[in-house]
Amino acid sequence: MGDSLASLRTKLILVVALITIVSFVSVLVSNLRLVKADKEESLRQSNRQVSELVAKFVISQIGEYRRGLNYIYDSWSENPEFALQAEYFPDYAWVTIVDWTGKPVFEWENTKALQKSGISSHKLLGKRNKDSLFSEVRQVLSKSDDWLFFNSTVDPLMPTFLLGSEVSSETDDIRYVALAEIFADSLYKQVQSRDGQELMLIDSHQNLLLSTREGWDPSKIILSDDQTLEIVKALNVGEERLELIEPLQMEEQLSYMKKFKAGQGLTLILQEPYKNLTAGHKKIQWQSGIVGLIVLIFVINVIIFMAHRFTSPLRKLSDLMTLVGKGEFSGRVDVKSNDEVGKLAKGFNRMLHDLSERDGELNRAKQKLIQSEKMSAFGQMSAGIAHEVKNPLAGILGYAQMAKKKLEDRPEVFNYMEIIEKETTRCKEIVENLMRFARQEKANLQKIDINKAVQDSVRLVEHQITVSGIKIVQVYALEGKPIFVNGNMNQIQQVMLNLMLNAQHAMESKGTLSVSTHFDEVHKQVMIMISDTGCGMSAEVQARIFEPFFTTKGVGKGTGLGLSVTIGIIKDHKGNIDVDSTEGKGTTFTISLPAFGADEGEAETEEKKTA
Ligand SMILES: Nc1ncnc2c1ncn2[C@@H]1O[C@H](COP(=O)(O)OP(=O)(O)O)[C@@H](O)[C@H]1O
Ligand SMILES: [Mg+2]
Structure with missing residues (x-):
């Protein structure tokens, strides 16, 4: 009984401990998931804000460049002899305007800037062919009134972009295409990113236009990460996406991407190592683990205490039951609680009280029965003996008394007769007593x-x-x-x-x-x-x-x-x-x-x- 009680207690402890652990772990896991989801959402928000700002800036900057080209075109159409002042257009390396047939109508070089850097306009084009560039721009323009903007750096020391756009006046029916090589420095200088983040722009050729990674070489324009490139290509115009990307031999990155509405696939990417996101997460996990352990130890102690309180009356009951089994009814359980166990104990005590009373009664009845059986046996025997002895005794007594009267003159025999009379009387009394006892009379x-x-x-x-x-x-x-x-x-x-x-x-x-x-x-x-x-x-x-x-x-x-x-x-x-x-x-x-x-x-x- 003691053993089974102990195991009852163990079961109780195990069940409650299990419930505690399971509920704690599930709360922890769901909390961590919530925290993670919340953090991802806030990261997405902040990345979206940053990206929006940068995109706005980049688009407005390119708009500026396009307006410059329009201004040049306007000035040329008013005055074909128009000469461009380099100090008003410091960002342009060269500008060319051609008509829709491909015939150049305007050409200008920023000789001063080129001379300063020691690079010829020819070298600036690299392997690219002006004619093929024009035909590419024309192809774009024939489908939409979009424009092209891409990284055209040949010399890492002098990074450049190429901008291709239509220039024409509202009054004109003739369409012209402008192409300009633009120094990248001013844009690079103004696009910055937060510590730990990398900001990238993908250009109209799906190449890297700029990256804020330290030591990035503007001439290395192929995006090394295929995964990112895949997503960028698949994005629709104006679409955005948050992805967890694992570039080769690099840690996991959480990438936010947004494709611009204009610029033939111009895309902004904001990347941050995933571990930055989960760093706080790990700390929470760790802290919760410790808190959980403390809670568990506390809970188990409480359970042990409670289990002891719940089962100790049962133990008392079981000990008492053993005694009852041995016929000992005097014990009582001392349980003060008013719950089911308390009621059980009270019932048990009542039962013990009744049992002991009945046991006493039974014993007394048994004793009485033995006594009365004995009495009746004695009674029968006594009655038998008394009945047999009574009459002869009466005879002896009668004759002794008669003999006594006749022997008054012989004192020695008279004395004997007197003794016989006295003793016989005594015997008669005993017999009478016996008969009374046997309640014959x-x-x-x-x-x-x-x-x-x-x-x-x-x-x-x-x-x-x-x-x-x-x-x-x-x-x-x-x-x-x-x-x-x-x-x-x-x-x-x-x-x-x-x-x-x-x-x-x-x-x-x-x-x-x-x-x-x-x-x-x-x-x-x-x-x-x-x-x-x-x-x-x-x-x-x-x-x-x-x-x-x-x-x-x-x-x-x-x-x-x-x-x-x-x-x-x-x-x-x-x-x-x-x-x-x-x-x-x-x-x-x-x-x-x-x-x-x-x-x-x-x-x-x-x-x-x-x-
Ligand atoms: N008043 C008493 N004081 C002490 N013992 C007594 C007294 N009355 C009875 N007893 C005891 O009870 C026994 C039985 O008494 P009883 O039935 O009268 O038989 P008896 O007197 O022949 O012995 C006595 O032997 C005696 O031991
Ligand atoms: Mg007596």
Whole structure:
């Protein structure tokens, strides 16, 4: 039972611990996911804002360049002899305008700037062919009124862009195409990115237009990361996307991409290492782990404590149950709680109380049964013996008395006959007692005065007892007025004699014999108490005194029948006899008998008197 309780406790602890761990982990995981989603969203927001700003700036810058080309075209169409002032267009390396057929109408070089950098306009074009560039621009323009802008750097020390756009006046029907090589420095200078972020622009040729990565070489224009390039190519105009990208031999990058509406695929990319995003994340994970552990330890302690509290009453119950199994009903469970276990304990205690009462009753009944069986066996035997012996004894006594009369003149034989008569009388008395015990003789019960019965009984033995040196004290209820019971005078007197002679034997030659009667008017009962200051009895003796033939007196002194006859008589009178004795101090026998009411009795005596 103890083991199963222990395992009940363990199960309880395990279940609650499991629930705690599972709920904690799920809360943690969902929280982390929320945090991550939130962070990604805020990153997307901030990247979108940054990108919007940069895109606006880049578009407005290119717009500026296009307006410059328009201005040049306007000036040329007003005055074909128009000469460009280099200081107003410091960003342009050269400008060419051709008509739709491809015939150049205007050409200009920023000789000053070119000379300064020591690069010829020819070198600036590199392997590119002006005619093919014009035809590319024309092709774009024939489909839409868009423009081209791409990285055209040949010398890393002098990065350049190429801008291709239509120039024409509203009044003209003729369409012209302008092409310009533009120094990249001013744009580079103005496009910056935050620490840890890399900002890239993809040009109309799907090449790198610019990158804010430190040490980036503007002549290295091929985007090394295919994955990014794939996405850029697949993006629609005006579309944006946030992607987690893992470039070869580089850490994971969270990439925000947005394709511009104009510029033939001009795209902005904002990249940030993914670990920047998850750094805080890891810290949260770690902290939550520790908090979780602390919570778990605390919870487990609480559970152990609670489990102990819940199961300890059960343990007490089970221990008690073991005792009950051994027939021990005196234990009780001390459980104060008012829950189911408390109720169980209370029920159990009630059950124990009932059980112990029933057990006591059962024992008493068993004892009574044994006693009555014994009595009935003795009774039958005694009745048999008494019946057989009674008549011969009567004969012996009769003849002894007759012989005595005839032998008065022979004193020596006369004395023998006297002894025979005395001893035979004694035997007769024993036999009579036996018969009484066996209740062969059922006495008639009638209304008798108990005070008188007791007084008469005392008078019978008074002389014999006081002579032996014992004092007699008598107290009568109702000042000795009659108290009536339904009884037999002779039998009551016999009971009194038995008890008083026993008392005398217990005291030997000194002490006090108290005889008293009490009347309980409420319960209509009369009590007779016979008290002595004699030797008293041990518990073992007390337990057996009502057994027939039980005596502690020597052979010839006691028959052991006095008290068994007494109890028989009292039972016949529907009464009770109790003994209270202390070894060395004395003994009190209390007889209680049902009585008529005192008045009733008196009224009847009055009636008798008058009658
Ligand atoms: N008043 C008493 N004081 C002490 N012992 C007593 C008293 N009355 C009875 N007993 C005990 O009870 C026993 C049985 O008494 P009883 O039935 O009258 O038989 P007997 O008197 O023949 O022994 C006695 O032997 C004695 O031990
Ligand atoms: Mg006796």
